[in-house]
Amino acid sequence: MTSVAVLGGGITGLSAAYYLTSLQLINVCLPQVVLLESSSRLGGWLQxxxxxxxxxxxxxxxxxxxxGEAGANVLEMAxxxxxxxxxxxxxxxxxGAKNRFIYAGGKLHKLPSNFSGLFSRYELFGHQSPALLGLREPFVKSRQEEGDESVHSFFCRRLGKQFTDNAIDPMVRGIYAGDCRKLSIQALFPSMQQAERMKGSITRGLLFGPKQKGTPLKINSELLQKAQKERWALWSLREGLETLARSLKENLEKSGVELLTERRVERLEFDTTDQVNTLDEQLHVNHVISAVPSQCLSAMFAGHHPVLSDNLSVNxxxxxxxxxxxxxxxxxxxxxxxxxxxxxxxxxxxxxxxxxxxxxxxxxxxxxxxxxxxxxxxxxxxxxxxxxxxxxxxxxxxxxxxxxxxxxxxxxxxxxxxxxxxxxxxxQYTLGHTDRLEQMESYIAEKRLPLSLVGLSYRGWGVNDCVLSARKAVTDLLKAWEGRD
Missing domain, CATH: 3.90.660.20 (Protoporphyrinogen oxidase, mitochondrial; domain 2)
Incomplete structure (x- = not known):
């Protein structure tokens, strides 16, 4: 019987195991799934x-x-x-949704919360209105150099240093806990970088540029329809977001997934036999879905597959x-x-x-x-x-x-x-992150390694992004198996 090992018991790993047991494709039998988590609990950062x-x-x-697609997907799961x-x-x-503030100069500054607020002048932005900054942006000369650029550099060029330091900088700190002077615009805000490259401006590119590639998921959920009708901005669960992880765990136990905690994977071997090595045992599987941090996965390839090991260890x-x-x-x-x-x-x-x-x-x-x-x-x-x-x-x-x-x-x-x-x-998605990721994915495809990379180390670290990455990886895997049959 086909078997899959999921590495990591956070929300991404739990979601991958969930989709392995719930997505249905013609002529593909549901695989035997084992999930390995190095700590004593499941749920990861959901606590x-x-x-x-x-x-x-x-x-x-x-x-x-x-x-977005990622938000709709998690609502369907819930x-x-x-x-x-x-x-x-x-x-x-x-x-709680519309009032957001920046603390600077010893006081709180309220950010624009509606359309009319975009035309007000703000001390935080040099007594200029966000609308005026936006109107000026299309006339800023675009960058000629190819390659990646820091988030700070990009927005300083397009919208000015004061706006970047007092709006973009704290936003990146709040979302990524990171320094926008070191993080990649290509990885964090790819649509904005593409907009400038295609149309010479963020504004023109987002309005008149090509639509996002790829086939969107077909999501049919009554909960999603309710959320869209009522225009929800955010949501949580009555007992906290860890409820989502607990519900996934209960679902997986009922589906026969083997959930193994305190099982740290020491090494992965794909050269002769697909093998997952822990301290106590060896597991032979047909495919591995890694939902562990890239630094941890890098150590599992020590001494072999240097393209993976080296690139995984950078961020x-x-x-x-x-x-x-x-x-x-x-x-x-x-x-x-x-x-x-x-x-x-x-x-x-x-x-x-x-x-x-x-x-x-x-x-x-x-x-x-x-x-x-x-x-x-x-x-x-x-x-x-x-x-x-x-x-x-x-x-x-x-x-x-x-x-x-x-x-x-x-x-x-x-x-x-x-x-x-x-x-x-x-x-932290540092400069060159997207190129490194593409290099790893090309290597995995070229060598036909039975490995999928999912989770916060790659294409978005938020819960919604992690769950969506798990679903897409499982969908691609099942379709590949279906094609072989």
Missing amino acids: STRTEEGAIFEHGPRSLRVA DDLGLSDQILPVLPSHE PSVTVGLVNLEFAGAVLPSEGFGYLVPSGEPERILGVVFDSSIFPQHSRPNSTTTRLTVMMGGSWFQEQFGDPDEVETSDLLEVAIETVRRHLSITASPLRSFTTVQKDCIP
Whole structure:
């Protein structure tokens, strides 16, 4: 019987195993699937805690977007897993969706939240309106050099340094916990780079350029139709996003998937026999889907397949410190999603998420409280806090409490706090990432290696992107097997 080994038990690996047991193709029997996870738990960065008072705290991703193919795909998965009645949607009109801030110069600056706001002047952008910056952009000379470019360099050219430093820089810090001066425009914002190359302008390219290639997924979900009709901006689950991972685990157990935790894979061998080697055993399989970080996979190819090993080892990953705080009463100066901090500011945090504003359903049911998550570190963790393995969580907590006191005038002591150090949680797509990825994929195809690369190390690290990458890899694999039959 055909067998597949899935490496990694985070949301990507669980999704890959799920699609291996649920996608149906003619003349293809469902494979025998084994999932190997090096830690003692499944779910990866999806971690939710319910306190005895009934509050929910997220120690990783806390909300999912609806937009795009990736967003639609995860909603279909949630629907299929029977989670529709647990969905907590956030509408665009909700304060938690539309109000976003930047902390700079000692105060919060509200970003445009509607069309008319694009025509207002903002101190943050040199007393210019975003609309004016956009109108000027098509007349900026395009870059003549081929090849990759940093995110910072690209947006400085197209929209100016002040806008880049105060809008793009904090956005990249908030999403990727990274330094936009080191990250690849080709990997992070490929449509914008392509727009400039094709039409000489972001604006003209996005409006009049060619449509995205590829056949979109056929997604038919009542939950998706409801989300689109009601125009959801974000959503979560009643018991937190870890519910998605738990539901996948239960589904896989019912489907007969072998879920093996505390099984670290030491080596992969594809030369003579397709073999997965752990410390305790050897598994012979027909195909491997790797959902582990690229650095981990690189070590599995040590001494052979240098094209893979070398390219997989290039991108670093950053560590993020998360401090969840809960305060009595409604203590925020303004409701909203939260705020981000530009790297040029003398602060030790990346930003703050206003959890109780976005999902009040996660607060204590019998009293009014304010829940926040303070994010810190990322590309700056080592210089600001030292070695992630040696950092004292009490130091992170102290920084978080002191910072929200200054930024938000919250002087009370928290009712409850959680401090989590998520080590190496976000890969950094450095310059040349897309070329390296294409080189690896070409090598895998040329050598006919039974290997698929999925997950946050390759083409998007958000939950939606990871789940979609798993589905596409499984679909391609099953179609290849169908073609051979």
